[in-house]
Amino acid sequence: MENIKEKIINREVIASTQERKTQLGYIFWYSVTGEVEITRQELREKFEEIGIDEAWLPNEIRPSDAFRRATKEIQRRKMPTSDPNKFLNFLVREVFSDNNSIQRNIVIEVVDQNGKRLQYNPNATVMTLDKKNNDFIIWSEPNNDKARELAKEAEERFKKYLNYYSAQQLRVMISKILASLAPTAVRPNGGVYFVPQNFATELKKLQLLCASLQSEGVAIPLQDTSENRNLVVDKLESELKELLDRCKNLEKTDGVQKAIYKDSIEQAKRLASTYKAYREQLSLEVDKLEDMLNELRFSAVRLTEKIIKN
Structure with missing residues:
Protein backbone atom coordinates (compact mmCIF):
# COMPACT_ATOMS: atom_id res chain seq x y z
CA MET A 1 0.00 0.00 0.00
CA GLU A 2 1.36 3.42 -0.96
CA ASN A 3 2.49 5.35 2.11
CA ILE A 4 2.29 9.10 2.57
CA LYS A 5 5.95 9.78 1.70
CA GLU A 6 5.47 7.93 -1.61
CA LYS A 7 2.42 10.09 -2.28
CA ILE A 8 4.57 13.19 -1.91
CA ILE A 9 6.88 11.84 -4.61
CA ASN A 10 4.24 10.35 -6.89
CA ARG A 11 1.70 13.17 -6.61
CA GLU A 12 4.07 16.14 -6.42
CA VAL A 13 2.26 19.43 -6.89
CA ILE A 14 4.70 20.57 -9.58
CA ALA A 15 5.15 17.88 -12.19
CA SER A 16 7.66 19.53 -14.52
CA THR A 17 10.18 22.31 -14.97
CA GLN A 18 7.77 23.99 -17.37
CA GLU A 19 5.12 24.24 -14.65
CA ARG A 20 7.63 25.84 -12.32
CA LYS A 21 8.17 28.59 -14.87
CA THR A 22 4.49 29.24 -15.59
CA GLN A 23 2.90 28.73 -12.20
CA LEU A 24 2.53 31.61 -9.73
CA GLY A 25 1.32 29.54 -6.81
CA TYR A 26 -1.88 28.01 -5.49
CA ILE A 27 -5.32 28.93 -4.29
CA PHE A 28 -5.77 26.89 -1.11
CA TRP A 29 -8.57 26.18 1.34
CA TYR A 30 -9.14 23.58 4.02
CA SER A 31 -11.73 22.25 6.44
CA VAL A 32 -11.55 19.96 9.47
CA THR A 33 -14.51 17.72 10.21
CA GLY A 34 -15.99 17.81 13.69
CA GLU A 35 -15.86 14.01 13.93
CA VAL A 36 -12.08 13.68 13.72
CA GLU A 37 -10.52 12.01 16.78
CA ILE A 38 -6.78 11.71 17.26
CA THR A 39 -4.31 11.40 20.13
CA ARG A 40 -1.04 13.29 20.39
CA GLN A 41 0.96 10.15 19.66
CA GLU A 42 -1.13 9.35 16.58
CA LEU A 43 -0.67 12.91 15.35
CA ARG A 44 3.08 12.74 15.98
CA GLU A 45 3.26 9.57 13.86
CA LYS A 46 1.44 11.29 11.01
CA PHE A 47 3.86 14.22 11.23
CA GLU A 48 6.81 11.86 11.03
CA GLU A 49 5.37 9.94 8.09
CA ILE A 50 4.55 13.07 6.10
CA GLY A 51 7.73 14.92 7.06
CA ILE A 52 6.26 17.81 9.06
CA ASP A 53 8.34 19.31 11.86
CA GLU A 54 7.09 18.26 15.31
CA ALA A 55 7.34 21.89 16.39
CA TRP A 56 3.89 22.33 14.80
CA LEU A 57 2.28 19.78 17.13
CA PRO A 58 -0.40 21.35 19.35
CA ASN A 59 0.39 21.72 23.03
CA GLU A 60 -0.27 18.71 25.19
CA ILE A 61 -3.89 18.51 26.32
CA ARG A 62 -4.47 20.15 29.70
CA LEU A 162 -7.84 13.90 28.25
CA ASN A 163 -6.26 12.07 25.30
CA TYR A 164 -8.03 13.30 22.17
CA TYR A 165 -7.65 16.67 20.46
CA SER A 166 -10.74 18.61 19.49
CA ALA A 167 -11.46 19.59 15.89
CA GLN A 168 -10.91 23.22 16.90
CA GLN A 169 -7.41 22.47 18.23
CA LEU A 170 -6.59 20.79 14.91
CA ARG A 171 -7.95 23.79 12.97
CA VAL A 172 -5.68 26.10 14.96
CA MET A 173 -2.72 23.80 14.28
CA ILE A 174 -3.38 23.80 10.53
CA SER A 175 -3.85 27.57 10.45
CA LYS A 176 -0.46 28.03 12.15
CA ILE A 177 1.26 25.77 9.62
CA LEU A 178 -0.47 27.63 6.80
CA ALA A 179 0.65 30.97 8.26
CA SER A 180 4.26 29.85 7.74
CA LEU A 181 3.66 29.52 3.97
CA ALA A 182 3.25 33.27 3.31
CA PRO A 183 -0.49 33.05 2.63
CA THR A 184 -2.65 35.95 1.51
CA ALA A 185 -6.42 35.81 1.93
CA VAL A 186 -8.22 36.13 -1.40
CA ARG A 187 -11.65 36.50 0.20
CA PRO A 188 -12.56 39.40 2.52
CA ASN A 189 -13.57 37.05 5.34
CA GLY A 190 -10.68 34.62 4.83
CA GLY A 191 -11.02 30.88 4.30
CA VAL A 192 -9.37 30.89 0.86
CA TYR A 193 -5.70 31.78 0.44
CA PHE A 194 -2.99 32.34 -2.15
CA VAL A 195 0.26 30.46 -1.40
CA PRO A 196 3.38 31.21 -3.51
CA GLN A 197 4.95 28.56 -5.73
CA ASN A 198 8.11 28.21 -3.65
CA PHE A 199 6.06 26.70 -0.80
CA ALA A 200 4.63 23.96 -3.05
CA THR A 201 6.29 21.05 -1.24
CA GLU A 202 5.25 22.24 2.22
CA LEU A 203 1.75 22.93 0.96
CA LYS A 204 1.49 19.38 -0.37
CA LYS A 205 2.49 18.10 3.07
CA LEU A 206 -0.25 20.21 4.61
CA GLN A 207 -2.74 18.76 2.11
CA LEU A 208 -1.68 15.24 3.03
CA LEU A 209 -2.05 16.06 6.73
CA CYS A 210 -5.60 17.29 6.13
CA ALA A 211 -6.39 14.12 4.18
CA SER A 212 -4.95 11.93 6.95
CA LEU A 213 -7.36 13.63 9.37
CA GLN A 214 -10.32 12.63 7.18
CA SER A 215 -10.61 16.31 6.30
CA GLU A 216 -10.03 18.46 3.24
CA GLY A 217 -7.15 20.52 1.90
CA VAL A 218 -7.53 21.74 -1.68
CA ALA A 219 -4.80 23.45 -3.75
CA ILE A 220 -5.68 24.85 -7.17
CA PRO A 221 -2.72 25.91 -9.39
CA LEU A 222 -2.64 29.61 -10.26
CA GLN A 223 -0.88 30.37 -13.53
CA ASP A 224 1.66 33.19 -13.79
CA THR A 225 -0.24 35.85 -15.74
CA SER A 226 -0.38 39.62 -15.35
CA GLU A 227 -4.00 39.33 -14.26
CA ASN A 228 -3.16 36.85 -11.51
CA ARG A 229 -0.17 38.91 -10.38
CA ASN A 230 -2.44 41.93 -10.08
CA LEU A 231 -4.86 39.80 -8.05
CA VAL A 232 -2.11 38.86 -5.60
CA VAL A 233 -0.94 42.48 -5.28
CA ASP A 234 -4.49 43.73 -4.73
CA LYS A 235 -5.21 41.17 -2.01
CA LEU A 236 -1.91 41.80 -0.25
CA GLU A 237 -2.55 45.55 -0.40
CA SER A 238 -6.03 45.04 1.07
CA GLU A 239 -4.63 42.95 3.92
CA LEU A 240 -1.92 45.54 4.61
CA LYS A 241 -4.44 48.37 4.65
CA GLU A 242 -6.79 46.53 7.01
CA LEU A 243 -4.01 45.77 9.48
CA LEU A 244 -2.55 49.28 9.22
CA ASP A 245 -5.94 50.81 10.03
CA ARG A 246 -6.28 48.49 13.01
CA CYS A 247 -2.83 49.38 14.34
CA LYS A 248 -3.45 53.11 13.97
CA ASN A 249 -6.73 52.80 15.85
CA LEU A 250 -4.95 50.91 18.63
CA GLU A 251 -2.38 53.69 18.87
CA LYS A 252 -5.19 56.11 19.72
CA THR A 253 -6.96 53.79 22.17
CA ASP A 254 -6.16 53.28 25.83
CA GLY A 255 -7.22 50.49 28.15
CA VAL A 256 -6.79 47.75 25.55
CA GLN A 257 -5.55 44.35 26.69
CA LYS A 258 -1.87 43.76 25.94
CA ALA A 259 -2.75 40.55 24.10
CA ILE A 260 -4.59 42.59 21.45
CA TYR A 261 -1.56 44.85 20.93
CA LYS A 262 0.72 41.81 20.72
CA ASP A 263 -1.53 40.07 18.21
CA SER A 264 -1.46 43.10 15.89
CA ILE A 265 2.32 43.34 16.23
CA GLU A 266 2.66 39.64 15.33
CA GLN A 267 0.36 40.13 12.34
CA ALA A 268 2.53 43.05 11.22
CA LYS A 269 5.63 40.85 11.40
CA ARG A 270 3.87 38.12 9.44
CA LEU A 271 2.81 40.49 6.67
CA ALA A 272 6.32 41.94 6.45
CA SER A 273 7.67 38.41 6.04
CA THR A 274 4.97 37.61 3.47
CA TYR A 275 5.79 40.67 1.37
CA LYS A 276 9.50 39.84 1.52
CA ALA A 277 8.76 36.31 0.23
CA TYR A 278 6.58 37.69 -2.56
CA ARG A 279 9.11 40.30 -3.57
CA GLU A 280 11.87 37.70 -3.82
CA GLN A 281 9.93 34.81 -5.34
CA LEU A 282 7.40 36.66 -7.49
CA SER A 283 9.61 39.63 -8.37
CA LEU A 284 7.04 42.03 -6.92
CA GLU A 285 8.22 45.58 -6.42
CA VAL A 286 5.32 47.90 -5.74
CA ASP A 287 6.13 51.32 -4.29
CA LYS A 288 2.72 51.68 -2.72
CA LEU A 289 3.11 48.38 -0.86
CA GLU A 290 6.61 49.35 0.25
CA ASP A 291 5.28 52.63 1.70
CA MET A 292 2.41 50.89 3.48
CA LEU A 293 4.77 48.28 4.88
CA ASN A 294 7.14 50.93 6.25
CA GLU A 295 4.19 52.72 7.83
CA LEU A 296 3.05 49.44 9.36
CA ARG A 297 6.52 48.83 10.82
CA PHE A 298 6.53 52.25 12.48
CA SER A 299 3.04 51.64 13.85
CA ALA A 300 4.14 48.27 15.28
CA VAL A 301 7.08 49.98 17.00
CA ARG A 302 4.73 52.55 18.55
CA LEU A 303 2.44 49.76 19.78
CA THR A 304 5.45 48.01 21.33
CA GLU A 305 6.36 51.20 23.16
CA LYS A 306 2.78 51.48 24.37
CA ILE A 307 2.94 47.95 25.82
CA ILE A 308 6.16 48.81 27.67
CA LYS A 309 4.65 52.00 29.13
CA ASN A 310 1.55 50.20 30.31
Missing part, protein backbone atom coordinates in the same frame (compact mmCIF):
# COMPACT_ATOMS: atom_id res chain seq x y z
CA PRO A 63 -6.99 18.45 32.02
CA SER A 64 -8.65 21.83 32.65
CA ASP A 65 -9.24 22.25 28.89
CA ALA A 66 -10.63 18.72 28.63
CA PHE A 67 -12.93 19.44 31.60
CA ARG A 68 -14.27 22.67 30.09
CA ARG A 69 -14.71 21.06 26.67
CA ALA A 70 -16.61 18.08 28.11
CA THR A 71 -18.88 20.14 30.33
CA LYS A 72 -19.67 22.67 27.61
CA GLU A 73 -20.87 19.96 25.23
CA ILE A 74 -23.62 18.64 27.52
CA GLN A 75 -25.71 21.81 27.40
CA ARG A 76 -29.29 21.28 26.18
CA ARG A 77 -31.93 23.85 25.22
CA LYS A 78 -35.72 23.82 24.92
CA MET A 79 -36.24 20.26 26.11
CA PRO A 80 -39.96 19.48 26.35
CA THR A 81 -41.82 19.00 29.65
CA SER A 82 -45.26 17.66 30.56
CA ASP A 83 -46.54 21.19 30.01
CA PRO A 84 -46.53 21.99 26.25
CA ASN A 85 -45.98 25.67 27.07
CA LYS A 86 -42.86 25.11 29.19
CA PHE A 87 -39.37 23.96 28.25
CA LEU A 88 -36.15 23.19 30.10
CA ASN A 89 -32.69 24.62 29.40
CA PHE A 90 -29.73 22.80 30.93
CA LEU A 91 -26.88 25.30 30.87
CA VAL A 92 -23.32 25.10 32.22
CA ARG A 93 -21.84 28.02 34.14
CA GLU A 94 -18.35 28.27 35.62
CA VAL A 95 -18.55 29.54 39.19
CA PHE A 96 -15.03 28.98 40.52
CA SER A 97 -11.49 28.30 39.35
CA ASP A 98 -8.06 28.39 41.00
CA ASN A 99 -4.82 26.40 40.92
CA ASN A 100 -6.43 23.46 42.70
CA SER A 101 -9.87 23.03 41.17
CA ILE A 102 -12.54 24.17 38.73
CA GLN A 103 -16.25 24.18 39.56
CA ARG A 104 -18.94 24.29 36.91
CA ASN A 105 -22.65 24.07 37.66
CA ILE A 106 -25.48 22.73 35.58
CA VAL A 107 -28.11 25.45 35.72
CA ILE A 108 -31.73 24.59 34.97
CA GLU A 109 -33.99 27.21 33.43
CA VAL A 110 -37.71 26.82 32.88
CA VAL A 111 -38.70 28.96 29.88
CA ASP A 112 -41.81 29.59 27.84
CA GLN A 113 -42.18 29.20 24.08
CA ASN A 114 -40.54 32.61 23.54
CA GLY A 115 -37.55 31.77 25.71
CA LYS A 116 -38.66 33.96 28.63
CA ARG A 117 -37.29 32.63 31.91
CA LEU A 118 -39.98 31.44 34.34
CA GLN A 119 -37.83 29.60 36.88
CA TYR A 120 -34.13 29.30 37.59
CA ASN A 121 -32.06 26.81 39.57
CA PRO A 122 -28.33 27.72 39.64
CA ASN A 123 -27.18 24.65 41.61
CA ALA A 124 -29.01 21.70 40.09
CA THR A 125 -25.77 19.75 39.71
CA VAL A 126 -22.20 20.68 40.59
CA MET A 127 -19.24 19.34 38.59
CA THR A 128 -15.76 19.82 40.02
CA LEU A 129 -12.34 19.00 38.62
CA ASP A 130 -9.71 18.24 41.25
CA LYS A 131 -6.57 19.32 39.40
CA LYS A 132 -4.24 17.41 41.71
CA ASN A 133 -5.36 13.98 40.55
CA ASN A 134 -7.79 14.84 37.72
CA ASP A 135 -10.81 13.56 39.63
CA PHE A 136 -14.20 14.50 38.16
CA ILE A 137 -16.55 14.98 41.14
CA ILE A 138 -20.34 15.23 40.80
CA TRP A 139 -22.84 16.49 43.36
CA SER A 140 -26.49 16.67 42.41
CA GLU A 141 -29.67 17.82 44.11
CA PRO A 142 -32.34 15.15 44.68
CA ASN A 143 -34.94 14.78 41.93
CA ASN A 144 -32.66 16.28 39.27
CA ASP A 145 -32.04 13.04 37.43
CA LYS A 146 -31.62 14.62 34.01
CA ALA A 147 -28.98 17.08 35.25
CA ARG A 148 -27.10 14.24 36.94
CA GLU A 149 -27.35 12.16 33.77
CA LEU A 150 -25.80 15.02 31.80
CA ALA A 151 -23.03 15.36 34.39
CA LYS A 152 -22.21 11.65 34.05
CA GLU A 153 -22.09 12.13 30.29
CA ALA A 154 -19.64 15.01 30.80
CA GLU A 155 -17.49 12.77 33.01
CA GLU A 156 -17.26 10.14 30.27
CA ARG A 157 -16.40 12.78 27.70
CA PHE A 158 -13.74 14.19 30.03
CA LYS A 159 -11.99 10.83 30.31
CA LYS A 160 -11.86 10.66 26.53
CA TYR A 161 -10.84 14.28 25.96
